[in-house]
Amino acid sequence: MNKKIKKNLSILLISFLTLIFIYNQNLFRKVYNIINLTYEDRISQVSGFCSKDSVGYLTYLKKKFNFNFNPEVYNYEDSVPSSNWPIYDNSLKNDSKHKILLNYPGQIELVFYPQENNFYTKNTINYGEELSEIYFDLKVSSMNINSNLTIYTKSYGTNKKEIIYNKPFNKLVKNHQRIKFPHNTLKVKSMINKTIFLDIANFEKNKINNIKIVIKNKFDINELEILDSYNRQCYYVK
Amino acid sequence: MIEIFYIITQILFILVIFSLPVFLVDEKYYAKSIKFTFIDKLSINLIFFINILFFASIFNVKLNLILYGYCFLIIILSCINPKKINFSKIKIDYLFLLLFLFIFLISIDIADQIYFGWDTKTNWIFKTLNFYQGQKIENLSQFNFTDYPHLGSFLWSFFWKFPHDTYEYLGRIFFVFIYLLSIISFSNCLKVEVFEKIIFSILLISLTYSYAIFSGLQDVLIFSAILFFARISYLIFDKKNNFGDFALILILIGIINILCWFKNEGVFYSLFLLFSLLTTYKFSKSCKLYLILGSAFIFLLRIFLFNHYNLELNPSYFEMDKTISLDFSLILYKLKTITFYIIIYLTQNPVYVISLPLLVYLIYKYSVKNLTGFILYFLILNFIFIYLTYMFKMTEVELLTKASMSRVIFQTSGLYFLVIIIYINNYIKLFKK
Numbered sequence: 001m002n003k004k005i006k007k008n009l010s011i012l013l014i015s016f017l018t019l020i021f022i023y024n025q026n027l028f029r030k031v032y033n034i035i036n037l038t039y040e041d042r043i044s045q046v047s048g049f050c051s052k053d054s055v056g057y058l059t060y061l062k063k064k065f066n067f068n069f070n071p072e073v074y075n076y077e078d079s080v081p082s083s084n085w086p087i088y089d090n091s092l093k094n095d096s097k098h099k100i101l102l103n104y105p106g107q108i109e110l111v112f113y114p115q116e117n118n119f120y121t122k123n124t125i126n127y128g129e130e131l132s133e134i135y136f137d138l139k140v141s142s143m144n145i146n147s148n149l150t151i152y153t154k155s156y157g158t159n160k161k162e163i164i165y166n167k168p169f170n171k172l173v174k175n176h177q178r179i180k181f182p183h184n185t186l187k188v189k190s191m192i193n194k195t196i197f198l199d200i201a202n203f204e205k206n207k208i209n210n211i212k213i214v215i216k217n218k219f220d221i222n223e224l225e226i227l228d229s230y231n232r233q234c235y236y237v238k
Numbered sequence: 239m240i241e242i243f244y245i246i247t248q249i250l251f252i253l254v255i256f257s258l259p260v261f262l263v264d265e266k267y268y269a270k271s272i273k274f275t276f277i278d279k280l281s282i283n284l285i286f287f288i289n290i291l292f293f294a295s296i297f298n299v300k301l302n303l304i305l306y307g308y309c310f311l312i313i314i315l316s317c318i319n320p321k322k323i324n325f326s327k328i329k330i331d332y333l334f335l336l337l338f339l340f341i342f343l344i345s346i347d348i349a350d351q352i353y354f355g356w357d358t359k360t361n362w363i364f365k366t367l368n369f370y371q372g373q374k375i376e377n378l379s380q381f382n383f384t385d386y387p388h389l390g391s392f393l394w395s396f397f398w399k400f401p402h403d404t405y406e407y408l409g410r411i412f413f414v415f416i417y418l419l420s421i422i423s424f425s426n427c428l429k430v431e432v433f434e435k436i437i438f439s440i441l442l443i444s445l446t447y448s449y450a451i452f453s454g455l456q457d458v459l460i461f462s463a464i465l466f467f468a469r470i471s472y473l474i475f476d477k478k479n480n481f482g483d484f485a486l487i488l489i490l491i492g493i494i495n496i497l498c499w500f501k502n503e504g505v506f507y508s509l510f511l512l513f514s515l516l517t518t519y520k521f522s523k524s525c526k527l528y529l530i531l532g533s534a535f536i537f538l539l540r541i542f543l544f545n546h547y548n549l550e551l552n553p554s555y556f557e558m559d560k561t562i563s564l565d566f567s568l569i570l571y572k573l574k575t576i577t578f579y580i581i582i583y584l585t586q587n588p589v590y591v592i593s594l595p596l597l598v599y600l601i602y603k604y605s606v607k608n609l610t611g612f613i614l615y616f617l618i619l620n621f622i623f624i625y626l627t628y629m630f631k632m633t634e635v636e637l638l639t640k641a642s643m644s645r646v647i648f649q650t651s652g653l654y655f656l657v658i659i660i661y662i663n664n665y666i667k668l669f670k671k
Contacts, residue, residue: 006431007431007433010431010433010434010436010437011433013437014433014436014437014440017437017440017441017444018339018343018440020444021340021343021440021443021444022343024444025343025347027343027346027347030346030347030349030350030351031242031346033350034241034242034346034349034350035239035241035242039241039352039405042349042350042352043352043353046351046352046353047352047353047354053353053359080356080359081356081359081360083359083360083363085354085359085363085364085367088364088367089367089371090367090368090371090372090373090377091371091372091373
């Protein structure tokens with residue numbers, strides 16, 4: 001092939017491949033975003049202002065309060081780690097009195113739905129302190145339960161149980177009747193993407209719509225001084 | 239608009255830092271027996287510079303002092319060789335233009351997507367902040383994952399600090415530079431015209447690029463270091479037997495050093511690369527000795543620094559005592575799980591989908607020798623390593639494989655590009671005949 005034609009064809013192909021790359025990565029739109037949105041707006045869009053990582057809220061707090069210490073950060077969102085990187089300063093001391101609570105759920109509630117042999121929930125118990133109450137959504141007015149109540153997760157990919165709670169439960173329960181748990185302490189390992197199961201032996205699952213368990217939050221917002229809040233989901237407290 | 243200006247000046251800053259020595263250092267210092275391209279020289283400068291930064295980090299040299307020192311070195315070189323600074327003699331290097339263009343394009347993607355990967359949020363960013371905020375290496379012991387190396391984070395902090403000292407993602411543009419330079423430098427293995435090398439490079443970028451590899455994770459640095467190693471190995475194999483160029487041995491040792499300090503698995507990859515190279519290429523005795531002694535020094539330095547800073551491997555990661563107890567059903571379960579996910583992630587990685595069948599074809603057609611042997615030995619060792627790594631984890635093997643195996647597979651994928659190179663070069667040779 002003529003060298004010049006070969007060169008022109010190569011240039012054409014290079015231009016074509018580059019354009020495909022630009023198109024695939026949607027780069028024109030991204031240039032537009034960079035020009036028209038600030039860094040803070042863009043990071044809030046991808047990491048959430050007061051959702052997901054809540055980087056937007058953390059940077060907002062950093063600007064507003066100009067911290068001279070590192071507050072503790074607790075993110076209740078299960079799919080992201082609790083990370084204080086947007087406000088962290090190595091030269092400052094950590095202060096455990098000042099806390100930032102992200103994606104704060106207020107009351108932590110687990111709703112267990114029936115499956116073949118037990119009940120399951122996809123809810124998370126991040127920063128739960130103890131099992132507080134249980135109530136049953138029944139298809140009948142009441143039912144008698146005389147069994148062990150076991151709450152557990154499973155090691156990923158195996159059937160090995162990690163017990164969260166296991167005590168006898170002998171009661172006549174009425175529909176939506178709130179029943180208090182005896183004193184207990186939640187000891188939970190990493191819960192990343194783990195389903196929580198609830199087992200009650202020898203009882204008729206077909207009479208139950210679901211079971212709800214209320215968990216006491218490690219941080220009760222009513223007992224803390226609120227220094228800043230956003231949307232009743234993100235708090236700066238001490 | 240100001241951020242676009244920052245991005246462009248950041249790229250220019252990086253390119254100037256690595257290009258200037260190419261003009262100022264005499265040709266003979268790069269290698270005696272091989273004529274390097276401009277891109278190759280950039281890569282060598284990069285390896286040299288990263289090694290300097292590594293030693294600066296362990297001796298707690300401040301970031302601005304490193305920059306001043308480097309500028310001072312450039313000024314000295316300019317004074318020694320004033321005739322070398324002749325811009326009228328500079329020719330357009332199309333591969334360099336490609337490098338600039340794609341750094342810019344990928345930087346736009348990074349500046350828009352910004353988000354961090356999981357490990358970045360819990361580990362890498364804190365190491366980066368440590369250096370960025372002027373703290374010493376000893377201070378790293380207060381963070382999680384103290385056993386993870388710090389070199390990638392140190393590089394990030396350096397280019398975050400200079401020249402603008404504003405947005406963190408500007409520091410990550412340096413990772414883009416390393417990634418692209420490794421691919422473009424590797425394309426020089428092809429014995430074709432420059433435009434065809436550019437096409438090949440763009441195809442490799444399209445095959446391997448995703449924002450996730452620049453989300454602050456360090457796997458892309460391992461990928462690039464292995465690609466640099468592959469490029470130098472190719473040059474060595476291309477020279478046939480009894481090659482004895484000390485400069486190339488020094489470059490290989492430099493790559494091994496940075497591999498060891500990007501991530502812990504880099505130590506194993508270094509050993510595998512070294513073993514595969516030494517067993518498949520007939521080095522002269524002195525070269526072999528230099529290579530082995532140099533690498534031994536690097537591994538000993540790694541162990542020494544590990545002990546010096548009282549670092550311990552995270553005990554929750556490996557559960558040796560339980561693994562050694564030999565529960566046969568559990569071993570079988572783990573083997574099954576790892577094999578299943580290896581197959582899944584290999585088929586999701588286009589590099590393996592293309593290169594592994596080609597490797598099988600090459601072995602079938604030409605038998606295992608030289609470069610093919612080098613790739614094959616590395617492949618075998620790499621897969622043994624993957625199996626053993628996940629086997630030593632007693633519980634949650636599936637979670638671990640799901641979270642990390644695609645990244646582990648990506649890290650070493652660059653070396654298998656060599657198969658494509660062998661295939662294309664052989665094809666061109668046949669075509670010319």
